[in-house]
Amino acid sequence: MADMLKLAAEKRTEFGKGAARRARMAHQIPAVIYGHGAAPLHVLLPGHETMMALKHSNALMTVEWDGDKQMVIVKDVQRHPVKRTIAHVDLLIVRKGEKVTVDVPVHVVGEPFPGTVAVTEHTTLSILAEATHIPESLEVSIEGMGDGEKITAGDVALPAGSELMTDPETTVVGISVPRGPASDEEEEAAAEAEEVAAEADAEAESDSE
Missing domain, CATH: 2.40.240.10 (Ribosomal Protein L25; Chain P)
Structure with a gap:
């Protein structure tokens, strides 16, 4: 409060x-x-x-x-x-007892699984709360979360009497494994795959004619 x-x-x-x-x-x-x-x-x-x-x-x-x-x-x-x-x-x-819509900062705590990083996609959430009981922040724990896991707005605990106004499916924090730049071999393989796909599309168009 x-x-x-x-x-x-x-x-x-x-x-x-x-x-x-x-x-x-x-x-x-x-x-x-x-x-x-x-x-x-x-x-x-x-x-x-x-x-x-x-x-x-x-x-x-x-x-x-x-x-x-x-x-x-x-x-x-x-x-x-x-x-x-x-x-x-x-x-x-x-007025006392009145509810207002406010944007409240998200405070991320904890550490994700080793080797992963947390990416905060939304730093605030919009909530409807009693004017005299507006939280200064909303705490989100990412302790032990692994690659691909995420916390959505609907997962965040709100103070009693408050209502979430942000879309509950909105991603607040996502966990991922850092991806480095692609190697020469990976880039060459991706280029070959694109070339094969393009040739297949061309052949399909030719057959349809």
Whole structure:
């Protein structure tokens, strides 16, 4: 379950690139709070505290301003394309007991059978979960798995009350034996096999005529 964090916000009264630049210079991050039919509320969040909160996936927090407060989760984070600093945050209003669809990171643990490697094909899974009980990650064990085995989304254990939204047949992690580059002999054999197949096809077409 995500920790309940608290952030003290200020209502945003200035807009535009200049205002956003001044806010960031003052160690504040522009954000918008929306959802449940409420008019979007533009606020400024404390820079350091917000960055720490965003280290948690699907961060659940309470934002307080002018005597009001809202429980929210982070829906989107815009970052500077070069500096990767946080430029803007979208916060979705949630209620206790309400379920929301979120993407949760997959955490792979364990070691596969010696001589094999694990290939993670999907790093997140989409689930429907109660807003106050969103898991920070979903653990997947590959301990002792062998070549050709895989774990699909439907195999992953979910917290009680959660529902998988990703296609259950989606491969999350696959186990395989590393294949090195083909030798000259293998490439020559493959070429000969292709040539034989092509000749057989040509003969079949000739017979049909």
